[in-house]
Amino acid sequence: MSTPIGTTPVTDFDLRLLRVFKTIVEEGGLKAAQSALGVSLPTISKQLSDLEARFGARLCQRGPRQFELTPQGEIIYKAAAELFSGIEQFQREADQVRGGQRGELRVGIIDNTISDPNCPLVAALQSLQGADLHLRLAVLDPDTVQQRVVEGRLDIGLVPLYRKWPGLEYRTLYAERMYLYCGRMHPLFARDSEPDERELATHAFVEHGYVDGRELEGFAAPAKTGATAWQVEAVAILLMTGRFLGYLPQHYAAPFERQGKLRRLLAATSGYQSSVAAVFKAGAQQSRPVRRLLSALHDACSADHGARPATEPVRGGVTTGGAPQP
Template sequence: MNKLHDVDLKLLRVFAAIVKCGGFSAAQAALNLGQSTISEQMSQLESRLGVKLCQRGRSGFRLTEQGMAIYESTQRLLLAVDSFCQDADVLKQHITGKLNLGIIDSTISDPASPLPKTTQRFVSRGHDVHLNVYVGSPAELEERVLDGRLHLAIGHFPIHVSGLDYLPLYQEALGLFCGRRHPLFGSKAERAELMEEITENRIVVRGYMEQYDLEHLGVSKAAATVDNIEALAILVISGAYLGFLPVHFAAQWVNTGAMQQLAPVSMSLMSPFDVITRRGVPAPPILRVFLEDLATSAGQETHG
């Protein structure tokens, strides 16, 4: 055999199945072929190879010496062909369509967020995809994932909603901040001393984290409520309020002297971020690939 053709691969697969099953009769069910067809195809293969592959008759089925050598070569060949086909399927996979992603606001400056690396990794695959990105509050993101308007969302979700799957992704560092015009600006006090002064000041809280924020500050009610971080920063910068802000987001004003983090050692918090998807709904290929890249990027962030 000087050249290998498609028909030869087909015949070699028949031969391999016969050997595996232990004979022509036993191979009929595995190949879904009649015995006469199997015999004819084996004759074709022996003719193509120019050797006798097996003995069959009353004494049973057995391979010739040449047949054993061809069978071993056939196993290596078919394994290589199957491996090639699997690799080719991965390479030719072409993901198309729209991916609808939801995120909460003001996370762009967080070095712990895996989203920038995920996006770069995802688009570098060469997929013909269109990204739709929606920025909203945790409650809005949950609602949109539930009704199918978003494929997934990334954010802080303190109360888990039925019908959604929540997968831990990373943690965001929070600190207590005041503006330059606030009476506590310049204070070096830590938690024990600071707690007494906090009760005398106006507190702004995130609406979706109100009880969490109030409990950590030891106060019973807030003087202002917001549904996004930018609004909270505006009130803190005014000098009229204290509030928890992401450390990475507040850094731009801390560096200019417009804000100060109070009691950074004892009043710091970690806010868990999850990725949410709709429970019980098969993920389309475009979502599966993005989630794989997200998991890979999150692992890279965790390990350095």
């Protein structure tokens, strides 16, 4: 019988099992973790059983269509995530002490920021070209970016500032303008006159999965939700079906407007301003690459007249540019 962890020192074997368990949780189950781990399902199942034997507790409920952590599993996963985040941080700092060795910077961003002239990321990364850094850049939905920063899987992220997560620090960089749109196949597209808010309420909207709908009260009439999306491009695809109305960043929608694929509705009253912020772990000592990127982002915003950090008060992450705050 295995000796429980806690009564003996943690071994390299224990660390390997904990990494397997962490991957299983983050991939959403044993079967889903096969590709990430590169081993067979029976091997993963045995490794998980070995870890449970070491702890003397069941860490998760698993079945063909179910994977759920037990209370003990929740505790072990959180501790393992913090452990490996600390190990990675130590390795990065040790590399810098040794000097001459390449550091790593892991950045997560939301999709379709490349079309926003206000976004300072390209200029900031360009200013780091003299640093010996290996960059890892991932395009993800806002909730996933923040979750991975919490877990230590990303060093820094750029996200729209709708709500703040516990344990994270936010540094506002710039703002993007959001407007209400419909696609060419929608019945409102060919209308000569603008619809009123009562009429808008009869049409289905695309809900942004990471936004509390109450944050948009005052910008458009309450309406029924017909679809949910977590990326800008997903919203645009749904709008182009002609079945929905929804909000998009102006910079992203502009080319589709020129092509006659989207129409902006109630431009004078339905827009709102969304702040975009750099997000990183609160209270943690930031590595040198993270500090350099934060400084470069700030400098890029300050140098670009079109990319100044938003200075309007933020409530719920939404600035309105003159409309009443929700």
